[in-house]
Amino acid sequence: MRIDFNRPPFVGKELDYIREAAQVNRMLCGDGPFTKLCSQWMKDHFVTRQVLLTTSCTHALEMAAYLADIQPGDEVIMPSYTFVSTADAFVLRGARIVFVDIRPDTMNIDERKIEAAITEKTKAIVPVHYAGVACAMDEIMELADRYHLKVIEDAAQGVNAWYKGRALGTIGDFGCYSFHETKNYSMGEGGAILFQDDSYLEAAEILREKGTNRSKFFRGQVDKYTWVDYGSSYLPSDMNAAYLWAQLEEAEKINQKRLEIWNFYHRKLAALARQGAVEQPYVPDYAVHNAHMYYLKVKDLDTRTRLLAWLKERGILSVFHYVPLHSSAAGLRFGRFHGEDVYTTRESERIFRLPMYYSLTLDEAAAVVKALYEFDQY
Ligand SMILES: *Cc1c(COP(=O)(O)O)cnc(C)c1O
Numbered sequence: 001m002r003i004d005f006n007r008p009p010f011v012g013k014e015l016d017y018i019r020e021a022a023q024v025n026r027m028l029c030g031d032g033p034f035t036k037l038c039s040q041w042m043k044d045h046f047v048t049r050q051v052l053l054t055t056s057c058t059h060a061l062e063m064a065a066y067l068a069d070i071q072p073g074d075e076v077i078m079p080s081y082t083f084v085s086t087a088d089a090f091v092l093r094g095a096r097i098v099f100v101d102i103r104p105d106t107m108n109i110d111e112r113k114i115e116a117a118i119t120e121k122t123k124a125i126v127p128v129h130y131a132g133v134a135c136a137m138d139e140i141m142e143l144a145d146r147y148h149l150k151v152i153e154d155a156a157q158g159v160n161a162w163y164k165g166r167a168l169g170t171i172g173d174f175g176c177y178s179f180h181e182t183k184n185y186s187m188g189e190g191g192a193i194l195f196q197d198d199s200y201l202e203a204a205e206i207l208r209e210k211g212t213n214r215s216k217f218f219r220g221q222v223d224k225y226t227w228v229d230y231g232s233s234y235l236p237s238d239m240n241a242a243y244l245w246a247q248l249e250e251a252e253k254i255n256q257k258r259l260e261i262w263n264f265y266h267r268k269l270a271a272l273a274r275q276g277a278v279e280q281p282y283v284p285d286y287a288v289h290n291a292h293m294y295y296l297k298v299k300d301l302d303t304r305t306r307l308l309a310w311l312k313e314r315g316i317l318s319v320f321h322y323v324p325l326h327s328s329a330a331g332l333r334f335g336r337f338h339g340e341d342v343y344t345t346r347e348s349e350r351i352f353r354l355p356m357y358y359s360l361t362l363d364e365a366a367a368v369v370k371a372l373y374e375f376d377q378y
Pocket of ligand 1: 178
């Protein structure tokens with residue numbers, strides 16, 4: 001038996017659509033018919049004014065940092081328990097990162113500890129919706145309003161997840177999605193930037209298209225396109241969008257399948273949690289999650305190391321997650337931790353993630369559960 005930690009989602013029509021992009025549409029570069037289908041679908045389903053597909057969530061974050069006018073020396077507040085890109089995108093613009101502790105229940109930034117970290121230099125807050133479970137957005141938006149800060153949601157894991165009826169990524173000034181192969185909906189490598197203020201659109205299009213007004217040209221608004229501002233290349237191929245389109249068409253099927261696995265783990269492992277061997281994830285009432293991840297926590301790092309090795313011997317690939325950024329070499333150079341690290345390091349050492357993907361069967365999930373019950377050294 002071998003149960004992978006992740007397998008990229010494949011629902012059926014992906015290759016047909018890629019062939020269509022090449023042979024029918026004859027358009028492999030960006031902003032073709034499949035890119036438009038994906039964008040329109042997200043506009044309708046997530047109720048966002050603007051959405052632009054990008055080459056990754058990392059690049060969506062880079063675009064957001066630029067559009068939010070982050071300047072050298074500005075401070076940006078975020079959790080330390082996150083992926084490197086959350087910080088990198090702002091470091092690239094010369095910002096200093098100010099890390100704030102997480103809440104142990106959701107593993108999200110502790111909204112009650114943000115205000116104390118705000119200084120004259122603070123420019124933005126970057127909430128990360130860990131595991132597709134929403135941060136306390138009302139509190140974060142209220143702080144941002146009061147201190148005139150931008151909010152950039154790292155919703156890489158939060159596609160098709162909700163906060164009080166609003167899609168994650170549509171609440172802050174900018175939202176960033178990932179369609180990496182490890183995420184719920186995939187195009188191999190890819191992402192999207194969302195925003196609600198139309199006045200960002202022109203600058204966003206120019207930034208994404210090498211600093212040119214090529215988007216305006218294609219809409220017939222200008223008769224030739226030229227270099228108009230700073231830019232890069234953040235536009236994905238329509239082939240990748242074709243793959244994503246097959247997934248978005250089946251988004252509800254993918255979501256239901258993931259939730260079924262998540263709920264299965266949650267139900268079957270409840271007794272193990274009652275015995276005190278593991279802790280299960282918590283989803284606040286305000287959040288509708290997307291089963292991006294199923295994690296557990298054990299007593300300490302040593303227990304986790306032994307358990308993961310034990311599972312691996314049985315062919316089950318379970319993995320831990322982020323090493324807190326503030327303790328990494330780059331984190332020490334580009335940022336600082338504000339306040340006390342009560343939970344970030346401690347919780348990050350206890351957490352591990354179970355196999356979770358569209359094609360995982362309930363039999364496989366049952367084998368994972370069985371192995372967790374058989375381990376007797378918690
Ligand atoms: C996956 C992920 C990213 C990066 O996404 P890419 O599309 O691979 O660039 C950023 N932030 C978080 C929280 C992620 O989980």
